[in-house]
Amino acid sequence: MRLPAGSSGAALRLVAVFLALLFTTGVLLLAGAPPLEAYRQIVTGSLGSVKKITDVLVTWVPLVLATSGLLVTFAAGLWNIGIEGQITLGAIFATGTLRLTLDSSLPPVVAIGAAILAGIAGGAVWALLAGLLKVYGGVNEIFGGLGLNFVAVALNVWLIFGPWGRPGVASMSGTEPLPDFLSLPSLAGLRLSPWAVLLAVGGFALVFLLLQGTYFGLRLRAVGKNARAAFLLGVPTVRYMLLAFVLCGALGGAAGAVQVTAVYHRLIPSISSGYGYLGLMVAMLVNYQPLWMPAVAFFFAALNIGSIQLPIVLKLDSSLAGVLQGALVLFVLAVEGVRQRLRRSPVKTAE
Amino acid sequence: MRVELRQIHKSFGPVHANDGISLTIPAGMIQGILGENGAGKTTLMKILSGFQRADRGEIWLDGRQAHIQSPQDTGGLGIGMLHQDPLDVPAMRVVDNFLLGRQGGVRPRRGQAREALQELAERFGFALDPEAYVDGLTVGERQQLELLRLLWLGARVLILDEPTTGISALQKDALFASLRKLSEEGRTIIFVSHKLEEVENLCHRVAVLRRGQLVGEVAPPYDTDRLVQMMFGRVIGLGSRLEGQAGRRVIELEEIVIEDRRMTIGPVSLHAAQHEVIGLAGMEGSGQQVLLRACAGLIRPVHGKMRIAGGDVLGRSYHDFLRLGVAFMPASRLEEGLIGGLDLAEHFSLTDPQAGILIQRQAAQARTMAQIEAFKIKGTPDSLVESLSGGNQQRTLLSLVGEDLSLLLLEHPTRGLDIESVVWIWEKLKERCRHGTAILFVSSDLDEILHYSDRIHVFFGGRVSPSLPAGTTTVEQLGQLIGGKGWPEVSL
Numbered sequence: 001m002r003l004p005a006g007s008s009g010a011a012l013r014l015v016a017v018f019l020a021l022l023f024t025t026g027v028l029l030l031a032g033a034p035p036l037e038a039y040r041q042i043v044t045g046s047l048g049s050v051k052k053i054t055d056v057l058v059t060w061v062p063l064v065l066a067t068s069g070l071l072v073t074f075a076a077g078l079w080n081i082g083i084e085g086q087i088t089l090g091a092i093f094a095t096g097t098l099r100l101t102l103d104s105s106l107p108p109v110v111a112i113g114a115a116i117l118a119g120i121a122g123g124a125v126w127a128l129l130a131g132l133l134k135v136y137g138g139v140n141e142i143f144g145g146l147g148l149n150f151v152a153v154a155l156n157v158w159l160i161f162g163p164w165g166r167p168g169v170a171s172m173s174g175t176e177p178l179p180d181f182l183s184l185p186s187l188a189g190l191r192l193s194p195w196a197v198l199l200a201v202g203g204f205a206l207v208f209l210l211l212q213g214t215y216f217g218l219r220l221r222a223v224g225k226n227a228r229a230a231f232l233l234g235v236p237t238v239r240y241m242l243l244a245f246v247l248c249g250a251l252g253g254a255a256g257a258v259q260v261t262a263v264y265h266r267l268i269p270s271i272s273s274g275y276g277y278l279g280l281m282v283a284m285l286v287n288y289q290p291l292w293m294p295a296v297a298f299f300f301a302a303l304n305i306g307s308i309q310l311p312i313v314l315k316l317d318s319s320l321a322g323v324l325q326g327a328l329v330l331f332v333l334a335v336e337g338v339r340q341r342l343r344r345s346p347v348k349t350a351e
Numbered sequence: 352m353r354v355e356l357r358q359i360h361k362s363f364g365p366v367h368a369n370d371g372i373s374l375t376i377p378a379g380m381i382q383g384i385l386g387e388n389g390a391g392k393t394t395l396m397k398i399l400s401g402f403q404r405a406d407r408g409e410i411w412l413d414g415r416q417a418h419i420q421s422p423q424d425t426g427g428l429g430i431g432m433l434h435q436d437p438l439d440v441p442a443m444r445v446v447d448n449f450l451l452g453r454q455g456g457v458r459p460r461r462g463q464a465r466e467a468l469q470e471l472a473e474r475f476g477f478a479l480d481p482e483a484y485v486d487g488l489t490v491g492e493r494q495q496l497e498l499l500r501l502l503w504l505g506a507r508v509l510i511l512d513e514p515t516t517g518i519s520a521l522q523k524d525a526l527f528a529s530l531r532k533l534s535e536e537g538r539t540i541i542f543v544s545h546k547l548e549e550v551e552n553l554c555h556r557v558a559v560l561r562r563g564q565l566v567g568e569v570a571p572p573y574d575t576d577r578l579v580q581m582m583f584g585r586v587i588g589l590g591s592r593l594e595g596q597a598g599r600r601v602i603e604l605e606e607i608v609i610e611d612r613r614m615t616i617g618p619v620s621l622h623a624a625q626h627e628v629i630g631l632a633g634m635e636g637s638g639q640q641v642l643l644r645a646c647a648g649l650i651r652p653v654h655g656k657m658r659i660a661g662g663d664v665l666g667r668s669y670h671d672f673l674r675l676g677v678a679f680m681p682a683s684r685l686e687e688g689l690i691g692g693l694d695l696a697e698h699f700s701l702t703d704p705q706a707g708i709l710i711q712r713q714a715a716q717a718r719t720m721a722q723i724e725a726f727k728i729k730g731t732p733d734s735l736v737e738s739l740s741g742g743n744q745q746r747t748l749l750s751l752v753g754e755d756l757s758l759l760l761l762e763h764p765t766r767g768l769d770i771e772s773v774v775w776i777w778e779k780l781k782e783r784c785r786h787g788t789a790i791l792f793v794s795s796d797l798d799e800i801l802h803y804s805d806r807i808h809v810f811f812g813g814r815v816s817p818s819l820p821a822g823t824t825t826v827e828q829l830g831q832l833i834g835g836k837g838w839p840e841v842s843l
Contacts, residue, residue, distance in 0.1 A: 213712075215705045218693075222701055225692040232687055233702050233751065234673050 016335040020327040027323055033316050041313055042321070046306030054192035058263060059275075059301035060294075061200040062087070062255035066279035067293055068207040069251030074288040075211055076244035077224030082130040082145025083276035085152030086123040086249040090256025091271040092156060093122025095175065098182050098260070099164065108181045115182075116199070116257045123253020124246045126152065131245030135238050141245075157269050164267065174268035184262040193262040200258075203251050208290045220244055252276065278304075281329045287336075300325055352413050352429060352507045352539050353378050354399070359408035361394055363738065368394040369405070370563040378413075381530060381540040383554030385547070387582055387769035391563040392543045393740075396510050399541075400432035401425040412508075431506030433498050433514055445488070446481040449500050464503075471499045476525035487612050489635045495522070508539045513767045515549055520797065520830055521634070527553050545582075545769035547575055582769070598625030600661075601757045601789040602646060602677075607655035611641050614813040618655065621808055621818060623758065623789040628780075630800035630821065631793045633810030633833055639793045640682075640762060642815070646791060647679035647760050648672035660757055676757035682766060682793075684744045689736040695719050695747065696732035702751045726750040727775070742772045749779060759783060761792035765799060777803055797829055811835050 028035040046056050066083055073080035080086075097118040101111035126148060133144040159165075164175045184193040211217040222230040223240045231237045259271050282300055286293045307321035354376045361369040368391045376382045386392045397403040399410060401422040410417045412428060419425055425432075450464050465481045472479045477495040485493060494514060501509060509530075515523045530540050530553065544550050550557055551573045559566040559581040566581045600622050608617040616638035623629045631639040644650045646657075648669040657665045659675050669679075681687035689698065696719040700710050703718065719732040726746045730739050736747060745768060752759065764780070765773040780803075784790060794800050800807055801821055809816040809832040816832060819841065831837045 213709050215700070215708065215710055218697055218700055218710060222690050222693060222697075226686075226690040228687050229690045230701075231669070232679060232681060233690075233698075234670065235701065236670060 012335050012339050013332060016331040017328065019331045019335070020324065023327045023331070024320070024324045028316075028320070031316065033314050038310060038314055038316060038320065041310055042303060042306030044306075045309045046302035051190060052305065054187065054190045056298065056301045056305045057197060058191050059304050060298050061196045061262075062258055062273070062275045063278055063282065063297045063301055064200040064294055065203045065251050065255035065258065066275045067282045067297055068203045068290075069248035070276075070279050070283045071207055071211065071288060071290055071293065072220065072251075073244050073248040074283055075217065075224050076220045076241055077227065078134075078241065078244055079142050080127065080130070080145055080245065080248050081142050081276075081280070082127060082148045083248065083252045083279060084272050084274070085145065085149040085276075086126045086252035087256040087259070087272035087276050088149075088152040088156050089126040089249075090119035090123040090253025091260045091267060092152075092159065092256070093253065094119035094257035094260045095159075095164070095178075095267040098178055101182070102179075111182055112184060112261055115261055116254065119253045119257025119260070120250045121253065123249040123251070123256060125249070127245040127249020127252065128242065130249075131242045135241060153269075156267065156271065160267055160269060172269055174264065174266045177266045178260075180265075182261070183265050184258070186262065191263070196258045196262040199254060203254060204290070204294055207247075207251070211290055216243075278325070281325055285329050285332055353411075354508055354539055354541075355409075355411035356395070356399065357409040357411065359395060359398060359410075360406045361391075361398060361403065362406055367563045369398070369408075372408075372560070372563075372565050374558055374565065374568075376539055376541065378539055379534050379537045380555045381534045381542060381553055383550040383557035384541060384543040384560065385545065385550055385557050385578060385582060386560035387545060387742075387771055390560040390582075392560055393512055395560070396432060396512055396541065396543055399425075399508075400430055400510055402432070426504060429505060429507035430510065431501030431504060431508070432510040432512065433494065433501060434512055443485060444481070445479055445483050445485060445496055448485055448496060449481070449503065451500070467503050468499060471502060475499070475529050476522060483613075489640060492636055498526075502533075506538070508541065509533065510541045510543070512543045513545070514542070515544070515546065521834055523549075547578055547770075551575065551578075579770075598787060600624045601659065602791075603656075603658045604646070605656040605658075607642075607645065607652045607657060609638070609641055609645050609650060609652045611638065611813070614638060616641050616810075616813040617652075617815060619808075619815040621815075623791055625757075625787045625789055626784050627806070628784060628790045628792070628804050629818070630804030630807045631791065631810060632795075632797065632800045632807055632829060635795060637810035637833075638813040638815070639808075639810040642810070643760050643762060643791060643793050644679070646758070647677060649679070676753075676755065677760065678752045678756050678758070679760045680748055680752060680762060680764060682762035684741070684748060685737060688748045689744060691737040692735065694733045694735050695723065695728070695730055698736065698747065698751060702753075722750045726779070741767045742769065745772070745776065749776060755786075756783065756788045759788050759790045761790065763794055764792055765794070765796070773799070797826055797833075801826060801829065809833060809841075811838070814838070816841050 025035040028038055046052055066087060070080060070083060094115040097115040098111060101114065130141055130144045130148055133139040134141045137144075160175055166176050184195045186193040211220070219230070219235045219240055222233070222235055223237050227237045255275060256271060259273065260267060264271065278300060282293060282297050286296050303321040303324055307318040310316040310318050310320055356372060356374045359369045359372045360367075370391075372391070372395055384392050384395070394403065398405045399419075401419045401424050404420070410419055417428055419428070446461055446465050446468060449468050450461065468479065468481050472495075475495070475498075477492075477499070479492060479496055479499070485496070488496070498511070498514065514526065530542070534540050542550065542554055551571075556568060556570050557573065557578065558568045559578065561582060569578065569581070601624060603622040605620050606618040607620070608615060613636075619642065621629070631643060633639045641650060645652050648664070648667055648671065651666060655665070656663065659672070659677060664672065664675065685691055693701070696715050699719050699722060700715045716732050722728070723730065723732070726749060728739070728746045728750065729743050736744060739747065745765070759780070765776055768776065780790060801824065804821040806818040807821050807824060807829070808818055809829065811833065812835070816838070828837065832841065
């Protein structure tokens with residue numbers, strides 16, 4: 001058997017999806033739950049009504065923003081695990097800005113705009129820290145980012161229980177909810193804000209263009225593939241690595257700002273909702289290429305939303321979505337590995 | 352071990368790298384494989400050593416068919432290959448690299464390995480410090496390490512792909528003597544080269560490849576002209592030195608001292624003027640590469656003065672040097688020179704002056720086609736650089752260097768290339784000289800140094816000779832200086 005060069009890619013992806021479903025089915029059977037019913041619940045729970053589809057989009061927005069950022073750092077050969085902290089800092093900066101405007105007479109549009117910009121800045125600063133640690137401190141960005149994630153969570157919890165806590169009843173439920181006029185306007189009767197969707201689409205479009213057709217994107221990729229050679233060919237590698245961090249952090253920060261201004265309307269302890277880690281998985285699943293990212297992100301968002309009603313209906317934990325998502329990434333990577341092996345060493349044809 | 356290759360076929364896309372090659376090598380023979388760049392030599396050897404798999408064909412070892420799937424298999428079969436680009440782990444110590452690939456045992460026996468390493472190194476006259484880190488070694492020293500490792504692993508068939516490009520004349524002699532000894536012990540040596548003199552000197556028989564096919568086999572006494580004809584289909588000779596008037600001084604070094612991990616280099620004073628070619632000669636690791644990199648702004652001297660185009664540049668960054676019209680071409684093409692995973696068009700877009708924010712694809716395509724044409728690169732704009740042969744990678748590297756340079760710094764500009772490419776590349780370099788560029792180059796090929804330089808500086812253990820006129824220096828004189836003899840006579 002000899003595999004043709006590219007045509008089998010899609011087919012093998014389907015094989016991977018099938019294997020992931022098989023694996024998840026096995027897990028469900030072990031848990032004593034009816035698999036088909038569970039899948040049916042996920043589908044109807046995510047796509048069953050317009051309301052549910054918009055709920056999926058609410059999750060899709062921060063996921064796309066974070067993953068767009070990660071595509072930039074991956075292009076530069078960087079593993080920005082610190083994305084979680086960058087989302088959190090974005091949320092903190094956005095909340096802080098909104099709190100400052102509470103007592104002012106600023107029009108809400110300006111206040112919300114400023115909050116989102118502040119969130120972007122907050123994420124960028126947090127990412128820049130990880131970048132500086134890597135470039136000048138010799139700290140691998142995975143360790144630096146992980147450390148900064150913990151610091152970000154601690155800072156967040158301290159703010160919620162301390163300075164920004166609810167008067168008298170500071171709790172895990174978060175800060176005092178912000179007034180309605182300081183939220184991004186949402187569609188009537190729904191949680192989805194079209195402005196948030198616009199932000200996500202804009203962020204993705206920016207990254208797509210940047211990576212596909214600009215000198216900036218080409219230099220980033222050069223740095224990612226061989227930083228030493230890129231440096232010798234004249235690319236200022238340090239600047240480009242830092243720029244990649246800043247850009248990723250900015251998009252992560254935007255995701256955090258959206259979480260505050262459009263979803264939770266306050267700061268909560270788990271404000272990043274794990275979208276950073278989920279984004280890493282989405283990026284791996286699309287092989288770090290932008291084209292199919294929004295679609296895969298939508299699929300992941302749908303799994304997240306669809307599994308919410310599993311505990312109610314089937315007494316299953318909603319982490320099933322995570323099992324399926326994780327299995328999917330692992331099987332796609334494994335199948336890709338097998339495919340490359342087969343292509344590298346075609347078995348002799350009978351003669 | 353007797354090695355038989357039967358009807359080996361291998362294609363890379365449209366390129367038929369090996370087109371039905373059959374070759375039988377008896378045990379104890381030193382078999383030369385001769386051919387120009389892209390003739391299929393390296394591919395054939397990679398197939399034999401398991402790094403690549405043939406599309407069709409069989410390999411028989413001592414009369415039994417071998418099914419080689421990976422380099423691990425060939426290790427067990429006693430086949431070891433010394434690659435053109437060293438395959439070691441740069442961030443590890445020499446002795447740990449030496450231990451890699453050794454079978455059995457949980458805990459590596461470093462002491463034993465160190466002893467074996469030192470013993471072997473002594474036998475070959477290689478100066479390798481077992482505790483040094485590999486990324487501090489030169490390409491030549493890394494090749495030496497790899498060779499010793501293969502011998503230690505018990506290779507019975509030793510494949511050497513252009514092994515002499517990185518090492519000095521003395522080390523080469525020691526290597527050849529050892530190869531002869533190994534062949535007398537019954538080991539089969541396959542010596543891949545494009546250097547006629549070496550092949551004629553060493554090999555019991557020579558197989559010539561051209562465009563993926565075996566042209567023929569020749570036994571001694573060798574007729575050089577015939578070999579060249581088999582390789583290229585015609586006879587060529589080396590080009591000549593550019594005899595021109597030196598213009599104004601481009602770079603001046605005054606009492607420069609550089610501290611390296613292993614030695615102090617200098618104090619050295621030298622200069623290069625427009626239209627001049629300065630050769631830096633010496634055994635690998637004698638300090639010439641360090642000095643070249645210091646001239647590029649990559650290494651900062653601890654003492655002295657450096658002026659480029661009249662301005663003081665000491666302490667400025669590499670990218671500042673680039674802006675001053677200094678270009679540097681590193682020896683390790685795929686590690687430092689080119690970016691694996693990017694195609695030719697992307698390389699040109701990367702190095703050409705930026706026009707706007709968006710890359711103009713059609714313009715980039717046209718520009719790449721023009722460069723491919725001008726530099727005779729065998730490839731298309733969307734060829735990934737790692738898919739090109741060594742010679743074509745070198746041409747690409749040269750084509751990426753800007754046009755109007757004041758100073759061009761070259762590390763082994765023609766390492767691993769066939770004569771035709773060497774002549775061609777130097778024609779291109781001389782053309783630049785004619786337009787006013789000064790060239791400083793490092794090479795371990797004495798002929799190349801004497802042939803193309805106007806003046807020569809010799810390096811020995813960090814010591815640098817005053818400039819010697821290439822026209823009146825002989826190979827013997829140069830060889831002695833490189834080996835550390837005759838220094839009082841040249842020192843002022």
